[in-house]
Amino acid sequence: MKFESTRTARPARFDHRAAFYHDPADLLATAVPIAGAALSDDIPVALLTSPATEAGIRAELGDSPGLIPMPPTAAELRMSGQATVTRWARQLRELTEWAGPLIVLTEHHPDRTGLSASAWTEADAAMNVALSALPITMTCLFPRQLARASTEAVTWNHSRLLDDAGTVWDNPDVRSPADVLASHPVAAPPRLGRPDRELTFTPWQLIDLRSTVAAATAEVGMDVDRADDFVLAVNEVAGNAVEHGSGVARLHIWRTPDFLVCEIHDTGRLDEALVGLRTPHPNNPRGRGLWIARQLCDMLHVWSDQGGTHVRMHTAVPGRGAG
Amino acid sequence: MTKTLGEIALGDHACVVMDSDEQHWEVAADFVTTGLARAEKVLYYDGERSTEPVLRRLRDSNVDVQGYLNSGQLVVLPPELTGQLWTLSVPELSGLVTQTIDQALAEGYRGVRATDEPVTAVDRPAGVALAAYDRAVHDALLGRPVTLLCQYERTHWPAGELAGLRDQHPVEVVAPAIYDDGLLRITRVAPFSTRVSGEIDLSNRHLVRGIIDKELDRALRAAGQTDEIQVHLESLRFADVTTVVQFVQAAESFPQSHRLTLHGVRPRLRRVLDRCGAGFIAQLTLHEGTSP
Numbered sequence: 147m148k149f150e151s152t153r154t155a156r157p158a159r160f161d162h163r164a165a166f167y168h169d170p171a172d173l174l175a176t177a178v179p180i181a182g183a184a185l186s187d188d189i190p191v192a193l194l195t196s197p198a199t200e201a202g203i204r205a206e207l208g209d210s211p212g213l214i215p216m217p218p219t220a221a222e223l224r225m226s227g228q229a230t231v232t233r234w235a236r237q238l239r240e241l242t243e244w245a246g247p248l249i250v251l252t253e254h255h256p257d258r259t260g261l262s263a264s265a266w267t268e269a270d271a272a273m274n275v276a277l278s279a280l281p282i283t284m285t286c287l288f289p290r291q292l293a294r295a296s297t298e299a300v301t302w303n304h305s306r307l308l309d310d311a312g313t314v315w316d317n318p319d320v321r322s323p324a325d326v327l328a329s330h331p332v333a334a335p336p337r338l339g340r341p342d343r344e345l346t347f348t349p350w351q352l353i354d355l356r357s358t359v360a361a362a363t364a365e366v367g368m369d370v371d372r373a374d375d376f377v378l379a380v381n382e383v384a385g386n387a388v389e390h391g392s393g394v395a396r397l398h399i400w401r402t403p404d405f406l407v408c409e410i411h412d413t414g415r416l417d418e419a420l421v422g423l424r425t426p427h428p429n430n431p432r433g434r435g436l437w438i439a440r441q442l443c444d445m446l447h448v449w450s451d452q453g454g455t456h457v458r459m460h461t462a463v464p465g466r467g468a469g
Numbered sequence: 470m471t472k473t474l475g476e477i478a479l480g481d482h483a484c485v486v487m488d489s490d491e492q493h494w495e496v497a498a499d500f501v502t503t504g505l506a507r508a509e510k511v512l513y514y515d516g517e518r519s520t521e522p523v524l525r526r527l528r529d530s531n532v533d534v535q536g537y538l539n540s541g542q543l544v545v546l547p548p549e550l551t552g553q554l555w556t557l558s559v560p561e562l563s564g565l566v567t568q569t570i571d572q573a574l575a576e577g578y579r580g581v582r583a584t585d586e587p588v589t590a591v592d593r594p595a596g597v598a599l600a601a602y603d604r605a606v607h608d609a610l611l612g613r614p615v616t617l618l619c620q621y622e623r624t625h626w627p628a629g630e631l632a633g634l635r636d637q638h639p640v641e642v643v644a645p646a647i648y649d650d651g652l653l654r655i656t657r658v659a660p661f662s663t664r665v666s667g668e669i670d671l672s673n674r675h676l677v678r679g680i681i682d683k684e685l686d687r688a689l690r691a692a693g694q695t696d697e698i699q700v701h702l703e704s705l706r707f708a709d710v711t712t713v714v715q716f717v718q719a720a721e722s723f724p725q726s727h728r729l730t731l732h733g734v735r736p737r738l739r740r741v742l743d744r745c746g747a748g749f750i751a752q753l754t755l756h757e758g759t760s761p
Contacts, residue, residue: 435710
């Protein structure tokens with residue numbers, strides 16, 4: 147059914163829209179009216195776009211303080227989709243707490259590599275989980291020349307579609323994040339080779355796991371607060387693995403030039419592919435650990451395969467930026 | 470005779486038998502702290518590299534460890550020196566004890582407080598029984614302003630020898646705990662006031678909420694005695710997120726008439742408490758410093 151004829155409405159909760167463009171001029175022809183209408187209604191517009199697109203919007207609308215640039219960093223474009231969304235969700239949540247309802251424009255980045263070709267699909271599904279309770283209307287702008295599989299995933303991930311006239315339609319083909327990821331599974335990150343350290347643990351050896359991770363943070367000279375945060379994050383993931391898996395899990399640790407990397411592997415299966423992305427309800431004692439773990443790591447990537455569930459966590463080595 | 474740490478006084482030659490590291494560090498730190506507060510010279514004969522955790526525990530309680538070390542009021546002897554005690558003859562050990570006491574008193578201290586971890590004596594050179602050393606030390610202390618605490622880790626000693634050593638001490642210090650699993654130790658500080666030391670994770674966190682709930686029940690039944698449940702976290706080295714959520718939810722479940730006060734909340738714990746909504750709970754009070 148036709149949902150609305152205006153380009154913006156004051157959002158009450160997350161409204162995820164997709165629009166397709168032929169070329170950069172077409173992209174701006176779609177984006178500028180959306181941003182302009184929001185500014186007219188005193189609704190801020192976050193621009194998760196390329197600098198060129200932002201410049202084009204500003205050229206049309208002027209340097210309004212309501213236009214909030216949030217361009218993805220180079221690191222984010224190389225990163226896990228779910229990890230990128232963790233960062234964006236934190237920033238957007240803070241923005242909505244301060245500014246109220248928000249319009250967001252995002253743009254497919256043709257050079258984005260992510261951890262795999264599926265990073266965009268993963269990120270869009272993650273948006274639907276992480277932002278679900280926020281008063282945000284997000285319009286994602288995609289080139290029409292996307293591969294068929296990607297276009298299919300775009301259609302599944304967005305509850306509303308914009309046509310060439312800018313009219314917003316309910317999308318009958320939208321699917322839940324779980325359904326999307328069942329067909330487009332979250333990919334494993336690149337292998338890192340033989341780990342520098344390994345440890346098999348049960349719930350009663352979590353203290354050994356913490357000692358092992360703490361020793362690794364000390365070896366790279368991490369400051370106490372950051373080290374404590376990383377140990378807590380790894381402990382939360384590890385505790386979840388042995389509590390909900392077979393009761394035995396493995397820790398792998400690598401020191402790379404830029405990051406201290408930990409992985410937790412267990413043979414259990416996740417009920418929810420993108421666990422820990424949704425802001426936990428204050429009254430729910432469970433589910434907060436993995437959410438906090440995601441906040442404390444520079445990257446936390448969860449994936450599953452026939453062997454079970456796997457989580458990779460990064461924290462930057464001192465002197466080497468997360469970017 | 471059994472006494473608590475708070476009950477032992479100058480002239481006591483006491484022993485304590487310990488079952489966990491947390492108990493060890495708690496007893497040792499409390500013994501040292503009391504001596505420092507009483508202007509006694511404190512000598513710590515480290516037997517098993519426990520100095521660092523004990524000193525960390527003192528620092529957790531805001532004791533100026535470096536200041537006491539610099540002034541000489543606190544002296545820590547490393548395991549290498551402690552181990553040499555068991556190579557001395559009995560008369561040599563008696564003479565050393567007398568000389569140490571005389572020197573401390575000459576420095577102006579009102580008494581001497583010494584504690585040793587005689588674990589290295591387990592493998593002492595053959596010839597002198599530990600009991601003989603202990604008798605000699607006991608005799609050298611008689612009538613002097615000295616408190617001596619001998620710390621025995623149960624797992625280090627054959628049961629028969631440990632029983633004999635306990636019998637030889639006039640006083641045995643008892644340090645009861647509400648719970649101690651070697652990783653987490655919970656003790657009662659005062660009515661409606663508990664101390665949580667060590668680490669809380671998936672393996673033991675189910676206990677913490679239960680203890681807080683029981684304390685609240687006791688407080689509600691003892692109407693008029695208190696409106697505050699206090700938990701001391703100065704020596705809590707780790708708590709996972711679920712535990713922190715339990716603290717917050719426990720406080721939230723308190724009636725408006727009562728509150729949960731957490732003392733010694735360290736920055737790392739504070740950050741997680743904040744992420745778990747602690748700031749929005751009226752019945753929860755957080756203190757970063759140690760309790761009065």
